[in-house]
Amino acid sequence: MIETDRLTKRYGHLLAVDELSFTVSQGEVLGFLGPNGAGKSTTMKMLSGFLSPTSGSARICGFDVESQPVEAKRQIGYLPEGAPSYGEMTARSFLDFVADIRELRGSNKAKRLEEVIDRLHLEPVLDQPIDNLSKGYRRRVGLAQAIVHDPRVLILDEPTDGLDPNQKHEVRSLIREMAEDKIIVISTHILEEVHAVCNRAIIIAHGRILADDTPDSLEARSNRHNAVTIRVTGTATGEAQSALQSLADVDRVEIGPDETITVLPRQGESLLPAVGRLALERGWQVDELHIERGQLDEVFRQITTAGEEEART
Amino acid sequence: MRNTGIIFRRELSAYFATPVAYVFIVMFLILAGAFTFYLGNFYERGQADLEPFFTFHPWLYLFLVPAVSMRLWAEERKSGSIELLMTLPVTVFEAVLGKFLAAWCFCALALALTFPIWITVNYLGDPDNGVVLAGYLGSLLMAGAFLAIGACISAATRNQVIAFILTVVVCFGFLLSGFPIVLDLFQGWAPQSFVDAVASLSFMTHFSTLSRGLVDLRAVIYFMLVIGFWLAANTVVLDIKKAD
Numbered sequence: 203m204i205e206t207d208r209l210t211k212r213y214g215h216l217l218a219v220d221e222l223s224f225t226v227s228q229g230e231v232l233g234f235l236g237p238n239g240a241g242k243s244t245t246m247k248m249l250s251g252f253l254s255p256t257s258g259s260a261r262i263c264g265f266d267v268e269s270q271p272v273e274a275k276r277q278i279g280y281l282p283e284g285a286p287s288y289g290e291m292t293a294r295s296f297l298d299f300v301a302d303i304r305e306l307r308g309s310n311k312a313k314r315l316e317e318v319i320d321r322l323h324l325e326p327v328l329d330q331p332i333d334n335l336s337k338g339y340r341r342r343v344g345l346a347q348a349i350v351h352d353p354r355v356l357i358l359d360e361p362t363d364g365l366d367p368n369q370k371h372e373v374r375s376l377i378r379e380m381a382e383d384k385i386i387v388i389s390t391h392i393l394e395e396v397h398a399v400c401n402r403a404i405i406i407a408h409g410r411i412l413a414d415d416t417p418d419s420l421e422a423r424s425n426r427h428n429a430v431t432i433r434v435t436g437t438a439t440g441e442a443q444s445a446l447q448s449l450a451d452v453d454r455v456e457i458g459p460d461e462t463i464t465v466l467p468r469q470g471e472s473l474l475p476a477v478g479r480l481a482l483e484r485g486w487q488v489d490e491l492h493i494e495r496g497q498l499d500e501v502f503r504q505i506t507t508a509g510e511e512e513a514r515t
Numbered sequence: 516m517r518n519t520g521i522i523f524r525r526e527l528s529a530y531f532a533t534p535v536a537y538v539f540i541v542m543f544l545i546l547a548g549a550f551t552f553y554l555g556n557f558y559e560r561g562q563a564d565l566e567p568f569f570t571f572h573p574w575l576y577l578f579l580v581p582a583v584s585m586r587l588w589a590e591e592r593k594s595g596s597i598e599l600l601m602t603l604p605v606t607v608f609e610a611v612l613g614k615f616l617a618a619w620c621f622c623a624l625a626l627a628l629t630f631p632i633w634i635t636v637n638y639l640g641d642p643d644n645g646v647v648l649a650g651y652l653g654s655l656l657m658a659g660a661f662l663a664i665g666a667c668i669s670a671a672t673r674n675q676v677i678a679f680i681l682t683v684v685v686c687f688g689f690l691l692s693g694f695p696i697v698l699d700l701f702q703g704w705a706p707q708s709f710v711d712a713v714a715s716l717s718f719m720t721h722f723s724t725l726s727r728g729l730v731d732l733r734a735v736i737y738f739m740l741v742i743g744f745w746l747a748a749n750t751v752v753l754d755i756k757k758a759d
Contacts, residue, residue: 250602253758275604282602286595288525290532295525302521303603331532347599 203227204249204355204385208258211244211409218244220409221258226402228354231381233400233417234389237506241409242389243283246359249387250280262355276304279353281361285344289333293324293343296332297350304351318346321376337364345373349380356380358388362395374398393498407506417498424496424504425453427470430477433462433490445484449476462490518605522613523620530621539583543625546575551632563640568632569650569726573690573719576661581682583621584665585675587614588753592673601757611749615666615742622658626651646728653725656738657718661686663745670752686718689741693717 204226211219219241226232234242247253249260251267251274260267265274287296297318301311319325322342327335332343341364348356361377362370377386377399390396396403396417403420405413413420421427434442439461446463447455451471456464467473474493481488530536547568551557555567591597600610636642665682672678691697693714701710721734 247598247758252598252602272604272606275602278602280599280602282595282598284595286599288529288596289594290529291525295528299521299525300603303518303605305604 203264204260204262204387206249206258206260209245209248209255209260210257211241211248211253212256218409219248219255222406222409222411223258224404224411224414226385226387228385229382230402231377231386231388231400233396233403234387234406235393235396235403235502236389236406240407240506242406243359244409245406246280246357246387246389247282250278250282250357251275252282277353278355278357279348279351280356281344281348281358283359284363285341287332287340287343287347290331292329292331293335293339293346294328296343297324297346300347301350306351314350314352318350322346323372338366338369341365342369342373345376354384356384356386358386360390361388362390362392370395393502396498405502405505412505412508420501421496421498422470424498424501425466426464426494426500427467427496428472428474429464429466429494429496430473431458431462431464431490431492431494432477432481432488433460434481434486435489436487437484439463442484442486445480446477449473449480451476464494516609518609519613519616522600522605522610523617526614526617527620530617535586536621539579539621540625540628543575543579544628546579547571547629548632550575563636563642565632565636565642565647565650566726568629569654572654572726573657573722576658577683577686577690580622580658580661581665581679581686583618584662584682585669585678587618587666588670588749589673589675589678593675597757601753607753607757608746608750611666611746611753615663615746615749618662618666619655619659622662623655626655626658643728649728649730650726652730653722653734656725656735656742657722660689660718660738660741660745663742663749664689667745667749667752670749671756689716690718693720 204224206225207223208221209219209223210217210221222241222245234245236242244253248255249262249267251271254268262274263277265277267274288299291299297315301315306314319328322345324339324342324346327339332340335343341361345358345361348358356377358377362373365373374395377388380386381399381401388395388399400417403413403415403417404411405420432442432446439457443455443457443463446452446465449465451468451473453466453468456466458464465473465477477491481491550571551568555570557567560567588597591600601607633647636647637644661682664685665678668682668685669675669678672681688697694717698710698714701713721731721737724731724734
């Protein structure tokens with residue numbers, strides 16, 4: 203369990219994190235979202251014990267990060283932003299060093315090392331200095347050191363930054379596999395990632411929580427949530443548009459490229475049955491029909507820009 | 516202290532993973548030899564001792580030791596690995612001590628490799644090997660004091676050049692604090708007891724006691740205290756500004 207209580211970090215006049223209180227429990231994969239400079243990394247640095255909070259507190263599995271730092275750090279696997287490591291070391295000796303500090307010994311150590319090396323496909327680069335590795339491999343070495351001791355809490359600052367699509371996919375499946383018995387906090391810019399791995403998302407801007415919800419409910423806040431997109435042939439698009447416009451619960455109708463018609467509902471009402479019936483009655487030839495789930499990036503923009511206006515006033 | 520041992524091993528092997536170690540050791544040996552034979556007139560003196568060898572150690576260390584210490588923390592800061600180290604379950608002091616001991620051990624190795632001069636002097640004459648040993652002890656302790664100062668200064672900046680220059684200046688101050696060049700700064704405005712206190716901090720006086728063969732416990736304790744003080748300061752500096 204991670205608990206923070208009015209966690210605050212101030213740099214001179216700049217309030218980087220402003221009384222953040224939240225709780226994360228086992229099995230949750232929490233995605234931290236926010237524009238650059240929102241306070242995501244600062245929060246993660248305080249959770250991992252690198253930065254001292256200006257005020258407020260954070261507890262990791264019951265250990266306060268300020269008064270019991272070593273115990274708290276034992277519970278955590280942490281991937282700092284940019285995955286720093288000791289560049290002159292080989293990947294093998296670096297992981298060995300971290301395993302030693304993490305108090306892994308003997309056959310258990312060998313087993314754990316083998317497991318993370320295998321899981322992150324580090325075998326081919328083990329004996330190269332980390333400085334010589336590609337960005338993707340360096341990130342994976344950073345992930346390997348974070349999970350080598352099978353921690354209860356994983357804090358990953360932009361874990362897939364710099365990876366190619368295949369590697370991203372693998373890292374995401376790795377996170378999902380580990381999710382069940384761990385607490386995972388990740389920060390990311392990539393909103394599709396939130397969908398792929400998180401079961402909870404916190405949007406922060408200017409150091410404050412603006413939204414805390416599941417990715418699905420966040421999407422439902424979009425005005426495109428449950429919108430129906432349809433493409434018909436053999437009927438004039440204009441005629442179809444006016445017919446759709448007259449349905450109940452329709453907010454507005456948009457004509458997209460390739461003659462697609464998107465029907466946006468009022469307050470996320472389900473429109474599909476009504477649209478389906480209409481198409482049947484009129485005998486339209488439907489080439490394409492799908493429901494939009496809403497776009498997270500749109501919701502993200504809505505929430506963060508609204509927060510900015512609020513901050514300005 | 517197990518963690519100190521692990522960090523010590525990692526640090527020490529890091530010296531030999533880059534050319535730094537070899538360049539340092541070779542330069543140290545060449546300069547130590549050149550000073551002894553050319554400036555110290557090792558042969559011409561006709562005496563079977565290593566005084567001309569040890570006399571130049573403070574000056575050698577003044578430039579070579581800061582070159583070792585400047586990277587200790589400044590490099591961690593620059594590369595960001597300090598964030599990794601400080602979020603591992605180790606205390607700040609364990610990390611400070613591990614890094615310092617590795618650097619000191621490295622200097623000890625360089626010093627130990629000057630053994631041919633000891634063989635030479637034993638071949639040529641019949642020196643008092645107790646005096647030689649005391650000289651080596653003094654030299655090692657002084658190197659440790661320089662390193663501890665350098666480690667602390669290195670923790671305060673991410674720029675290695677700044678760390679180097681500041682360390683040279685501070686070490687120079689400590690080296691010559693018994694001499695007018697430093698004392699004149701305080702003479703006249705500071706109380707005499709303060710001037711005397713500054714004078715008693717001189718590395719040079721304590722080192723020359725030891726290098727003359729006098730294993731004065733006060734000199735040994737003095738160097739250990741200097742090392743302890745600067746390592747404690749190093750820990751405080753890191754606690755305050757490890758993330759800046």
